[in-house]
Amino acid sequence: MQHPLDQHPAALCADLLAQTGENPLLHAACEQASAVWDGDPTRPRGARAALLLCEMKADPDTLLAATLGDPRLRASFDEGLMAKTYGHRIARMVAELHRLNTFEETQAALGNPQQAENIRRLLLSMVSDVRVILIKLAYRLERLRALPLVDNAALRQSVARETLDIFAPLAHRLGLGQLKWELEDLAFRHLEPETYKRIASLLDEKRAEREDYMRKVREQLDRALNFEGIRAKVYGRPKHLYSIFEKMRRKKLSFEQLFDVRALRVQVDNINDCYAALSVVHTLWQAIHSEYDDYIAHPKPNGYQSLHTAVHALEGKTLEVQIRTAAMHDQAELGVAAHWRYKEGSKARGDRFEDDLERLRLALEEGEGGALHARSIYVFTPKGHVIELPQGATPLDLAYSLHTELGHQCKGAKVNARLVPLNTPLKNTDRVELLRASQGTPNREWADAKSGYLVSKGARDKVRAWFKQRERESAREEGHAHWDKTVRRLGLSREQRELLLHKLKFKSETTAWEALGEGQLSHAAFLDAARATLAQAIPPSDEQTLPRRIATAAIPRSLSLEGLQAEPARCCNPMPGDAIVGFITRGQGLRLHRTDCHNLTNLRRTQADRLINVEWPYLQGMAVRAELLILGEDRAEFLSDISHVLSMFKARVNAIDSTRDKRTEQVRMRLKLELPSLDNLQPLIDKLLALNGLDEVRRV
Template identity: 35%
Template sequence: MKHTKFSGQAEYQSVKDVETYLLKGVEEEQQRSLLKQAIQCADSIQDEPTHLPSSVDIAFILKKLGVEPQTLIAALLTDPRFDERLSLLDIEDQFTPSVAALTKQVNWLNTFKEPELVEHNIPDQAEALRRMLLATVNDVRAVLVRLVYRVQRLRMLGTEPRHVQYAIARETLDIYTPLANRLGIGELKWEMEDLAFRYLEPEQYNAIAKSMDVNRTHREAIIDGFVDTLQDLFAERNIEARCYGRAKHLYSIWKKMQRKNQECHELSDLLAVRVVVDSVEDCYQVLGLVHGLWRHLPEEFDDYIANTKENGYQSIHTAIHGPEQQVIEVQIRTKSMQQFAEYGVAAHWRYKEGSSQDQAMENTIEALRSLLEHPVADEQLLEQLKPDYLNDRVYVLTPKGEVVDLPPQATALDFAYFVHSEVGHHCIGATIDGQRVPLSYPLKSGERIEILTDPNSTPKLSWLSYKNRYFTTSRTAASVRSWLNNHYKDTDTAQLITSELVTGVGNREIIVSSCCQPKLGERIVGVYQSDTSVVVHSAECPNADKSKHEQPVLELEWGEKTNTIRQTIHIKAFDRQGLLQDLSTLMSQAQVNILQINSVTDTDDQSVSMDLLIEIGTEDELQHLFRRIEFIPNVFEASVGGE
């Protein structure tokens, strides 16, 4: 009997291993006897080949969730290889009617066909969801077994064809993880999300995993020190607490990257700590101690103890500026809240009847029952399971009227790459409802978009600009960077930078840092030197830390090598506080280099005259810049210098 988990480590080698593990903690003799019998049945078919999850694998996961013996017995008897040899009547005779009834429910769910690789498989998804909702209101344990089955199916997907991986992963995020979330089973939800993410977005999955490995030792040292400080603090006040660092899930990091329009290394809240205490009173005492010692972020505070989530989840969430000014997320909860957060309805039978967790499960099942009692269209049923989904998407129309859904803040360039990578590579602009817009235009739901292409056009280095935000999706980022890296693969990166393929440094000499050798597409910064040169570093390079330099450190952008125009522009305005800052911000947004500023203020009429020597791309850009300058408050004239 062999078993290989997603991690590649065998959990058991023999039927004796299985018995020892599954029988642990089972005291009642009849239950032990029936469970042994079910284990022997499952062992009898283990040598028959199958690409689907074994019922023993499923029982092992269920045992970790702490389910009672009857669920383990039913799970062991639901292996598809039993179909021709173990009828429900046999199960009723050899085990019990209740086991047979639960096995029937699970088999009914298992008979639904696996998803096919189609863009919108709504009818089949809705039918699968209706079956699981019906099973939930009849006996929630059947759905629990089915969710565990899906976890194990995802663990085994590595050897499947790519189209199978994609279809199962897509259905998992559409149906299974929202249902696991509704039932409060965080342990299963998080693993399904990460595994599905691995197959839906393999490049992003690997990129985030590698990014999290960078500086891992430093992050762990910060968390260890923070935890030690908390434990000492709790000991002084006689608070019994278990405090530990908590790993962030890759899928949740990816969602946060999309929501905040940031790369992984830009996120400030990748550090997390959980504090588990004995009572609700201790939760609030711990919160007071944490907020008393460190400055917290008010926008990140949530009290789910006072305002329990719909699925019964309870905890206090806060975030503070901890050691080295690192943002640390802190979750505070009791032991029972922690158990419920991980196992949800799977832990139902651990609680006394009438407990808050027991009532939370009843409320959850009642809410799911209401989805069945009020018939709706297939699409609406799927969306009702995910109440926040619609608020987190942008729906636009193609020229043919087809609906395309994209992440929030998706741009016209994101849409181009959604259509096809070749469309993205050759796009030059877009029209929204017939009006021309730039590729960085953020899309809004209901708009009709058409991509304009030119076969001679190719991706631009300037698309990598963090300021202009040409794209927000990982798919676009990967496609653009891949094309540019292939295009410039025979050119030394130092050549690219010293050829002034970065913007924001004016006419200063550019030197490539020898310590980090920034790569094409990386976020880069420039450190001013006393000789007026600028040294270009990767933004992640320790030597680029502002605290290590007396000279300014500025954000740089990858740009294009073009023939630029140097021009003096003359600006007249009524003087006010912040005028120069507004002008500088505008120039930065327009990617205009300011080489020199001369300013004279007339104290009699409080006016100011400025001459700015700038570097700009084209005459058209210069005329557009004039129009934008005149919209700045207090500016009443902008012209070419000397006029």
């Protein structure tokens, strides 16, 4: 029964007391609420909310808290004083109700399903007794009933949207079906007034008429089942306007395509009775065969089981019938296939929150209170977004939950506009602003759980990963430097470096650098492998013969370089006496390559017609220049022994460059020489190699 919105509070209280019997505390509460009546029917009233809850058979404590929670009493509210009169439990419930009624941090969540879910969880976490949520929902329904009296269209839209996104799903979660459908229908009426009117006209009947129709078909089916000896519970109510609209939108159906505008559920004892009841339904009314689904033989992926059918029932109107056992019903309502998950279009998170919610739902059915187990807290960002964090979380936990880099660079935080240390535990509804340093880095102490900076193990793992990555990068840089130094000292070619990687069993130079830097590959082992690679001959190219075809027929197959413009190629730096090939450039004469030059293979493949066999002119007695690389152990006689050999072959030194590796105690020397004849070069190299302590002597 709905009372007139402008009905005097004295009349409301009289009706409330008449329905509840003599209750001195409720009588006193009614007097308090009546004394502050301001004549504004658009503001919810405690007595009206209590009457609504009385119709739902709420317990006396709930009715008392609802009456005392009148917003007009909030200004004079004193929890301690109220506790003396009504008891601590009632005072606490009223205090929490006032907090919920003044909570306005929902706008950022509207239209965002995840944020709306976080807001619902936050509201539940703000109360110590779930009955406070029940009272809040009653107050919200009273506010919706009074919305037509509000002139501000934007306010009406905002209240309606908040109801659909936050409060109606919350009522559904708690099993408060009657509250849910009226909240949805009233909000729908203000959000989509034209659509609301169109669907209402399509139904072509008033709600009372629809409910009367449902009563008739339920009684008819109940009699038929009893006649067949099938024990069953038949129940149902017509679809409401908003649920019809949602199904049309979700499934993209026209109104004529809906078969479940009116629906019954039949609950039986066993599976055999399910099919027996189905037979009764199809005998009693004309079946719509295209709408039959057997989810018992073929359950849905989430485990849902039931028989679904649609029929033309009384007066030819369509009726959906669902048939299931009690176990199937429990699975659908309380298990993974819970109806609210299907209705809200969301998936369960797989956490213990749903178990808590079911416990609260059952507590409400028994008229009892209860609270969520405090496993999470909910805080606000400066933009009003709600973030779920573990109990005891700090501003640093929040930073890492938003973005890893924000966590690494977090240098401070403001909680409710006050600067706090980063290890300050946060509380429900705190508004947290994080301060960020553009070049900030994490602190090793953060990764220690005992330090109190981070409660979340995932966040601590991110800190450890950051330091591990930096250590890996540092090791890679150190290994890279040592690799390059050794490769340059030994003069390893690209092919030799690849051979070295294969010998060391590394896939890339980067992994080899990391192994060197981290000590997995010792410097001594690396040097030994590099020297062994240097000593190993590189397999000759598959192409050893020069192409016979050349671009210009006037150029003979073999030329002497005497009198020709020719320069040695920088890639291999050939010397007189080396086996060479000429490459005809455009306007710059010949470029001379040694026949073992690594670039020659590519030239043979791509520009073979510009290669030509050439030979040096007569070289007898001609002075030649050469550059040698000498590697050997650092010892006192190193330079004097080399000088002695050079003098034996009358070699003149034009330039010398020498370096010493302190770690390996090896000398690397480059000599630029001039020899009287090319014939002296190889004997000179052989003589140097014979010296004690020299590891390598080769031309550059």
